[in-house]
Amino acid sequence: MHDFLEIVGLSIGVSLAATAIATAIGLPGGTALAIFPFRGRRALVVLINAFFGLPPVVIGLILYLALSRSGPLGFLSLLFTPAAMVIAQAILAIPIITALVHRASERAWARYGDELISDGATRLQAVPQVLMIIQADLITAVLAGFGRTVSEVGAVILVGGNIRGLTRTMTTTIALQTSQGDLSLALTLGAVLVGISISISATVFALAGRARTAGSDEV
Numbered sequence: 001m002h003d004f005l006e007i008v009g010l011s012i013g014v015s016l017a018a019t020a021i022a023t024a025i026g027l028p029g030g031t032a033l034a035i036f037p038f039r040g041r042r043a044l045v046v047l048i049n050a051f052f053g054l055p056p057v058v059i060g061l062i063l064y065l066a067l068s069r070s071g072p073l074g075f076l077s078l079l080f081t082p083a084a085m086v087i088a089q090a091i092l093a094i095p096i097i098t099a100l101v102h103r104a105s106e107r108a109w110a111r112y113g114d115e116l117i118s119d120g121a122t123r124l125q126a127v128p129q130v131l132m133i134i135q136a137d138l139i140t141a142v143l144a145g146f147g148r149t150v151s152e153v154g155a156v157i158l159v160g161g162n163i164r165g166l167t168r169t170m171t172t173t174i175a176l177q178t179s180q181g182d183l184s185l186a187l188t189l190g191a192v193l194v195g196i197s198i199s200i201s202a203t204v205f206a207l208a209g210r211a212r213t214a215g216s217d218e219v
Contacts, residue, residue: 003164004185008192011169014082015150018089022097022145025090027138030101031130034109035123045102051095056088060155063088067159080161085169088155093145100144104137105130140207147200151193 033045065071067079078084108130116126131138153171160167162176170189177186 004188006165007168007170007173007189010082010167011150011171014085014156014169015089015146017086018149019093019142019146021086021090022093022149023142026094026097026141026145027101027131029094030098030103030141031105031127033098033102034105035113035127035130045099048095048102049099052099054092054095055154056092056152057154057158059091060088060158063091063155064158079159080163080167082160082167084159085156085167088159089149089152092152092155093148096148097141097145100141101134101138104134104141108133136207140204143200143204143207147197147204150196 033041033048063084064079066073067076067084068074069079078087109126112130112133113126116129117123121129151171153169153175156167156169157172157175160169160172162168162172168176170193174186174189174193177183177189
């Protein structure tokens with residue numbers, strides 16, 4: 001029971017930390033891409049959306065090489081630690097949150113941008129107003145990022161090492177226990193993971209519906 005709670009707690013803690021980092025980068029990044037014109041913006045938007053399909057195991061391999069003793073970041077001694085897992089998950093979540101925030105901000109700016117500018121606000125001053133308009137979409141983006149991080153296994157197992165009591169998460173434990181034939185623990189953790197995923201999906205769906213309803217009411 002202690003191991004079970006430890007695994008679930010570590011999984012949620014690592015995923016929350018990674019999502020927080022991804023949100024801190026993706027929220028302002030996605031908003032800036034929608035509001036501030038600059039050279040190469042469209043190419044950057046295309047690149048971010050392309051990163052949706054990045055294979056997690058490739059991200060894990062690159063990060064493993066960077067954090068290994070012979071790698072450029074080896075002096076940090078982060079390999080096979082929860083911190084390395086947080087970094088890997090954050091890298092995977094950043095494109096998702098950034099792209100979703102960008103799309104929502106772009107729609108809001110196209111609709112309200114001229115009005116905000118005509119009222120005397122600069123683009124920078126208009127950012128808080130845009131964020132207020134798309135707050136339901138922001139929550140959806142963050143939840144989507146969390147759903148991505150909590151279900152990750154490929155990158156996490158490479159940089160975390162699946163060490164018992166240190167870096168063993170729900171997804172890596174499910175993979176390990178299944179390979180060892182211990183299906184009881186794997187199924188229990190699988191049920192918890194499915195419950196989290198369904199809760200996130202239901203919340204995202206509800207928020208998306210609310211955002212559509214609010215948008216139709218304003219028309």
